[in-house]
Amino acid sequence: MIKVGIVGGTGYTGIELIRLLYAHPQVEITAITSRSEVGKSLSELVPSFFGLSDLKFQEPTLEVLAQCELIFFATPNGTAMKIAPQLLDAGKRVVDLAADFRIKDVATWEHWYGETHACPELVTEAVYGLPELNRAAIKNARLIANPGCYPTSVMLGLLPLLEKQLVDPTRLIADTKSGVSGAGRGANVGVLHAEVSENFKAYGIAGHRHLPEISAILNTLLPVQQVQLTFVPHLLPINRGIHATLYAFANTDTDDLTALYRERYAHEAFVSVLDAGMHPETRAVRATNHCVISVNRVSKQQIVVLSVIDNLVKGAAGQAIQNMNIMYGLSESLGIDAIGLLP
């Protein structure tokens, strides 16, 4: 059994991690922490655990975390970087579900996240935890930067096209839509039920932190860095799910893009490619670690990729566990092989 700790277990990502790890056959949840809820029981904050678990939230001290082998950070940005160095020094492994280690260029990170990075040296070491791209490196990593939710949906949708250089990398567009759990469990007027339901809008049109993350990774796929991506996120009145609608202009006449995608993802347990003309739905991946994609050539010049994930699973907690499974040599889908709920 892997002894794991979860720092920041009271947000939606943390709760989802606990839910999945609780049922994972090779994991023992040794500690859950929360600065604000010390002493409270899990079932008090998450009613679905009533009667099932005696876990209580503790202070995220080194002593508490020393009992664990692997620590997940489901904390706000800027938290993990302050403790990770000590944990790694103590021989622990760390998976950060926030953004602290996602962007290799520290100046870019500091620009978008508005603070000085606490351990730039670890940024270099950290492995970007997208298994479909970096499986080998993940296997041996001490420190995983778990990808953002939007980036996961966009990158899995565009990887095959960029790796083969079939599209113009200077005119990429990602029109993305996310369920509201992506905004967290904080008490903000903007995510009240009466503000979100029966409503739809874009946000972050002036710039979103996931844009540099996506661009940087996509650039690594090309011989020359030249990605120009327009990224427009929207807020969906649903709880879980991301739908990325991706527009690219073709460089090629290649016809069977679906075959290309199926070949690229042939050995991936968590990526399914629908026939062209079919429409992935967020509910098909609700509460699962799957990404479902269709790739469509809608005109001679225009390729449209549709890509869906559950932002809390493949976009966060599930992918973190997938990374853990890889790091520990377990079956990659252990504990994260649920089938989507319908309805």
Place this chain on the structure above:
Amino acid sequence: MIKVGIVGGTGYTGIELIRLLYAHPQVEITAITSRSEVGKSLSELVPSFFGLSDLKFQEPTLEVLAQCELIFFATPNGTAMKIAPQLLDAGKRVVDLAADFRIKDVATWEHWYGETHACPELVTEAVYGLPELNRAAIKNARLIANPGCYPTSVMLGLLPLLEKQLVDPTRLIADTKSGVSGAGRGANVGVLHAEVSENFKAYGIAGHRHLPEISAILNTLLPVQQVQLTFVPHLLPINRGIHATLYAFANTDTDDLTALYRERYAHEAFVSVLDAGMHPETRAVRATNHCVISVNRVSKQQIVVLSVIDNLVKGAAGQAIQNMNIMYGLSESLGIDAIGLLP
């Protein structure tokens, strides 16, 4: 491995059965049938199965079902009674998730369901599959009448009070609210998104088929049949979940009703009793087989019980599998021990 068949696998209850049985470690789904969808693949009708299963819908013939040991009927009322006799004769076991075998008084059944019963003799044999009430009989049953969703939530909420005769059985009130999946996957205007969302209403005020089912069972708990229950169902703009708010007038001064409930359900894996003053939420049991209850004495005379279940799980497919587990001597929670999704 138990070889099971699912007759009527295209409604929400059937889909939920398939989802749960697919992941059940002791079950092999041998056949799924649907008269209207013969030849179609499961993943075509239920997008969450894409890439996971090759199951195809077949005709519900005796030949097809002969390959199974246990057959679940997730069909409209009046279907199972036409085939069940032959299946039982052939040595199969049957769990009917519809209403054909729920009401022992055949005349009452025929009144409410508007047709002649096809096999009244089996009604007598059938065991009403509420494990918390009938576990011993279920163990040896060939034919299970799986309880209705509303009845499950109401009966689990009232059982302890009636067994101990602590309330006036002639003035019981069940104000119940159900998510829309309870109305099925048929194409009816009344359950369109634009009709149901941002709306709330009662229905069936003039009489609902679950009332005689509940009354009959509750009467079996009393020395004399005298239950008078007012039952008012309402349609909730959510997909899953039933909330029963139960009003009873006390016959007693007994103070600690919570202790009584906890004692009654001490050995039940799927019933949790909250402290008085707490409020069970439907999301706490979403996609789980749990029933969560609180019992509250709000005045000297008035007891209010709050009881929640997932109508598709403890109210249908999950309870059916719980019954199967009991029939086959398996751990009662095998395959149905999921934790509620939040959000």
Place this chain on the structure above:
Amino acid sequence: MIKVGIVGGTGYTGIELIRLLYAHPQVEITAITSRSEVGKSLSELVPSFFGLSDLKFQEPTLEVLAQCELIFFATPNGTAMKIAPQLLDAGKRVVDLAADFRIKDVATWEHWYGETHACPELVTEAVYGLPELNRAAIKNARLIANPGCYPTSVMLGLLPLLEKQLVDPTRLIADTKSGVSGAGRGANVGVLHAEVSENFKAYGIAGHRHLPEISAILNTLLPVQQVQLTFVPHLLPINRGIHATLYAFANTDTDDLTALYRERYAHEAFVSVLDAGMHPETRAVRATNHCVISVNRVSKQQIVVLSVIDNLVKGAAGQAIQNMNIMYGLSESLGIDAIGLLP
């Protein structure tokens, strides 16, 4: 034109008041105030006013309010009572949409609202603004206590039965369900979209402030004070609407309760009585000032009344304007005669 001021215009009730008064043909909105948003424009906080209005939020000072004839308080409880005396002294009229003047018994008020009342003498003078009960007194009032949303739906549903003493007043039950806008626009985790949607629960089972308000008014209808009401509110995952399901035990064999209700409300523009067996829906009254009721004798002893309103209109802002129309001798439905949106 009546010059009106709105104190506390940034909550959902305040916004609804502004929306309705803005379109009222005999009203000029002279001032809107908000301590927290001074200087901000209405359209900044309420996007639907963009391009339509230049109103800005001001400090709620006496100088600002002196320009108005009538001041509406859409403020938290305990606010209006601190300014109302001075406004009345200055010859203004006041309609309080909060609870400060709703309960005649000041000790009861202080118990439930947890503070000392600032002007008990005005409580006596204040008229409870339910036009269907108090129209004559409203006409000449200086100070209106606008009823709570739950009380409006419950009282209109029970008035005819209690006035005629057709039911046992010691065994009344109100099972009520409210849309989430009733909880206000404050930033609380409990009303986040991801907490409320796809969920349903009761709240306040241990006691709710609307219970003493309802009981006190219902008692005024009886020769002797003896109302015993059980009141259980629930949170609906919709934005607008209250549905009250009311249970009473009959004292009578009177058959045609529907006729009785229609006679009682024959001259009421805002109360409609459906045939028995029909189900009022919250959407039928969405964004309207209507209350729709059906009264059903479901057994010899049991009467069930279904009653719906829009909590922000007939339950708050619309009723406040109805009261204003009466006070100023206008047509009672002026400016509040909208038809329900569907969908």
Place this chain on the structure above:
Amino acid sequence: MIKVGIVGGTGYTGIELIRLLYAHPQVEITAITSRSEVGKSLSELVPSFFGLSDLKFQEPTLEVLAQCELIFFATPNGTAMKIAPQLLDAGKRVVDLAADFRIKDVATWEHWYGETHACPELVTEAVYGLPELNRAAIKNARLIANPGCYPTSVMLGLLPLLEKQLVDPTRLIADTKSGVSGAGRGANVGVLHAEVSENFKAYGIAGHRHLPEISAILNTLLPVQQVQLTFVPHLLPINRGIHATLYAFANTDTDDLTALYRERYAHEAFVSVLDAGMHPETRAVRATNHCVISVNRVSKQQIVVLSVIDNLVKGAAGQAIQNMNIMYGLSESLGIDAIGLLP
């Protein structure tokens, strides 16, 4: 008073027309028709009309419609073209809210709508009823082709850019999202609450009828027909509202696009232009005839326009009434000047 008839009054568009026309101060609804609901009262099918209206649905015969001056068709595609010629011959005016007269190229129409056009000669005469583009022609029209909902949101969003030729017309992208009422009130599984809520998906990726309509109109703005538009619609789990996210590649360095849009729409009562960087929300226009737009230059090459309407109002019934107001020389906003509901 203008005597109007509404053919096909039982769908969401028809209901919305009736709601708006019922309150219009210069209109008398003379007839509402529905083949399937002849004899039923309006309030039976639309609960919000209970107690307000005695209108009954009639057969859509020439005799019935002869009593009207203006007939609105809120019917399925292919219906109006069969009766419109006779109505025009009889001196009536016609506004078709379906697609029969929207596309000037009859062969294109027949390709997309799959039938032979019944009166191609009237297609030439019909005026495309987008007031912001065709006001003068609408004034004198006998026959109005009311624009589609998606086309309205897309065209208003792109008009200023194309009229000034500031963008590459061969690389336009419209990523559009519509509330479910756009799919009508028919009983289809795909629009059940349990299918639509908590879900999001694209549809029509292989081609949608609104694409040729939009392209044809946009081409009329250019010196040479060269529009290449990629159009991807998505289904939103809300009842009302369209959000169009429009991507165009700039031909120019023009900086202040917002000023350009404001100038273009300076005299339009129903188009508002937000500052760049702001996000129009569908709720801001809920139940109103407004279109709210922001235009954003997100990089040197990329312009993103955000445009929202209520699909049932500016996208259908409200725009039809706006056209009627123009045809009859009334104030253009008469009867359609409501403010958006929040929440």
